[in-house]
Amino acid sequence: MENITIGYVLHIxxxxxFGVAVGYSMSFxxxxxxxxTENLLGGKRIxxxxxxxxxxxxxxxLGILVMLILL
Known part of the structure; x- marks a missing residue:
């Protein structure tokens, strides 16, 4: 019974x-x-x-979405 619980916790x-990693990479x-994007918009400042x-x-x-996909 403990192995199932530990495995489930590790999966979560x-x-x-992985969701945090995806979110962090998307922020960069x-x-x-x-x-x-500013160059594509013709030099307009955002x-x-x-x-x-x-x-x-x-x-x-996106990080939460990826996390939920893995669950």
């Missing part, structure tokens, strides 16, 4: 850590993609706060 922990993607918080929200949502 692996899913959570959004950080370095901003200049490319508000830094809007870009930062939208990147964080998308990263967290």
């Amino acid at each position: 922990l692996r899913a959570i850590l 993607f959004f950080r370095y993609f901003k200049p490319i 508000n830094v706060d809007l870009w930062w918080w939208s990147g964080i929200v998308i990263s967290v949502i």
Whole structure:
């Protein structure tokens, strides 16, 4: 009975850590993609706060989604 519980806890922990890793990597993607996006928009400046918080929200949502897929 203990092996099933330990295995289940490890499975959940692996899913959570993978979700955090995906979210963290996506946050770096959004950080370095901003200049490319501004160039594609014809040089228009994007508000830094809007870009930062939208990147964080998308990263967290994708991280949670990946975690739930692994469960």
